[in-house]
Amino acid sequence: MPQASPNAAGRLPDASPWDGIAERLRASGLRWTPQRRTLVDVLREHEGHVTATELIARCRERDQTTTPSTVYRTLDVLEDFGLVKHGHGPGGREEYHVLPDQVHGHLHCMACGATWEIRPETGAAIVDALAADLGFAVDLSHVTISGRCRVCRD
Amino acid sequence: MPQASPNAAGRLPDASPWDGIAERLRASGLRWTPQRRTLVDVLREHEGHVTATELIARCRERDQTTTPSTVYRTLDVLEDFGLVKHGHGPGGREEYHVLPDQVHGHLHCMACGATWEIRPETGAAIVDALAADLGFAVDLSHVTISGRCRVCRD
DNA sequence: CATGCTAGTGCAAGTGATTGCAATAGCGAA
DNA sequence: TTCGCTATTGCAATCACTTGCACTAGCATG
Incomplete structure (x- = not known):
């Protein structure tokens, strides 16, 4: 208790x-x-x-x-x-x-429903890609990306 | 807009x-x-x-x-x-x-409310980054990323 | 053209989230 | 301690979306 x-x-x-x-x-x-x-x-x-x-x-x-x-x-x-x-x-x-210790996005597996956090380095890559594209300043904390995780994507 | x-x-x-x-x-x-x-x-x-x-x-x-x-x-x-x-x-x-001519994600500006499409090359970069990270297969079509556009991010 | 199988519809109830408004209650000041 | 300003609450109404169910109506077949 x-x-x-x-x-x-x-x-x-x-x-x-x-x-x-x-x-x-x-x-x-x-x-x-x-x-x-x-x-x-x-x-x-x-x-x-x-x-x-x-x-x-x-x-x-x-x-x-x-x-x-x-x-x-x-x-x-x-x-x-x-x-x-x-x-x-x-x-x-x-x-x-x-308590977001550091800003990060989320991954959601459409198949099993699990959620992961996007690692900082990976998140940075996404931020950079979009900054280069349209000059967009991504708010990573608000991002949830859907897809299939390693286990479910077969 | x-x-x-x-x-x-x-x-x-x-x-x-x-x-x-x-x-x-x-x-x-x-x-x-x-x-x-x-x-x-x-x-x-x-x-x-x-x-x-x-x-x-x-x-x-x-x-x-x-x-x-x-x-x-x-x-x-x-x-x-x-x-x-x-x-x-x-x-x-x-x-x-x-009529999605090609699979793409979206960008949404929290400041002005406008929406852009993520260009294929940029989308591919995101997909690659997440595949490398967790072996995640992203469904790009379902992605909307928030942030601030070039004009609003000052 | 008539018939039957079943996909599709409309309704109503339910869930998640938001908002306007009147009443309540923090809390700083007297 | 009491008072007053106003942030906050709770309610009820509303919006966006979903779902179960009984009835309707496409359309393939005969």
């Missing part, structure tokens, strides 16, 4: 990017509400890729009164703070990537 | 890929219905990129009784025949590309 312990007050050596989020919000004139705390708690223990729907479900586990609109709006705010990045999954559904 | 339309020049009045579509459907055990005719009529005079919503609206101009589900289902069929290709636009919405 993952029990959240007091974080902001105590100072641990390896600080999480989530620490001080409340203060950072307030510093921008925004507010720290129970609903936002719930979502951040969920995100804190769920790094990687998540769909919006999944996040809503997990929030509701903790707080039955969670409403979708609030979650979506809070995710927008957190995206402004760089704590999550959203993209569109296979079916065009919202998909969030938590 | 720069809208890429490859075969805008020199269109031959009688050599349309849409000709004989009825027969091709029948040859596959499928049927040629008034509803399908309406959609094909709309598509025939609307090459380039269109959203599903826009197509539904245009169909309804011609036939008030048009229902969304039928349009979506017919688009699926036409996609099987290679007459349209669907992808997901900026907001994750369905976007159709009519």
Whole structure:
């Protein structure tokens, strides 16, 4: 049972990017509400890729009164703070990537449904190719490319 | 707004890929219905990129009784025949590309909203990069990459 | 031309995501 | 501690898209 312990007050050596989020919000004139705390708690223990729907479900586990609109709006705010990045999954559904340590795109296998991250070097190659083509500045974090993975492409 | 339309020049009045579509459907055990005719009529005079919503609206101009589900289902069929290709636009919405002369991806500028096609050579570079990375076989036709175009990226 | 098989249609319900609006509640200041 | 401004919430309505199901109608065959 993952029990959240007091974080902001105590100072641990390896600080999480989530620490001080409340203060950072307030510093921008925004507010720290129970609903936002719930979502951040969920995100804190769920790094990687998540769909919006999944996040809503997990929030509701903790707080039955969670409403979708609030979650979506809070995710927008957190995206402004760089704590999550959203993209569109296979079916065009919202998909969030938590704590993007570095900007990267995603690969989605149409056959088995798995998702991979595009490695930085490969991503850079794509960015360069498109810059050379039309002078386009790609936002790699928003890219999801479909296809078939090594295993499924036979 | 720069809208890429490859075969805008020199269109031959009688050599349309849409000709004989009825027969091709029948040859596959499928049927040629008034509803399908309406959609094909709309598509025939609307090459380039269109959203599903826009197509539904245009169909309804011609036939008030048009229902969304039928349009979506017919688009699926036409996609099987290679007459349209669907992808997901900026907001994750369905976007159709009519008569894809060659498989290509799309670029979308987050700032001005314009859409470009990725040139074949550039697309090939992307495909190669991802094949080398994870052995991934990219379905280029389904790719939409967001970013900022030359003009907007200042 | 009439018939039967079944692809296709329309409806209605359902899911995911967004938005307008009135009521609520952070939180900085008094 | 109380007050007031306004960010945020929750609801309900709406949009985009999908799906299950009963009925309709293409069209191949006789």
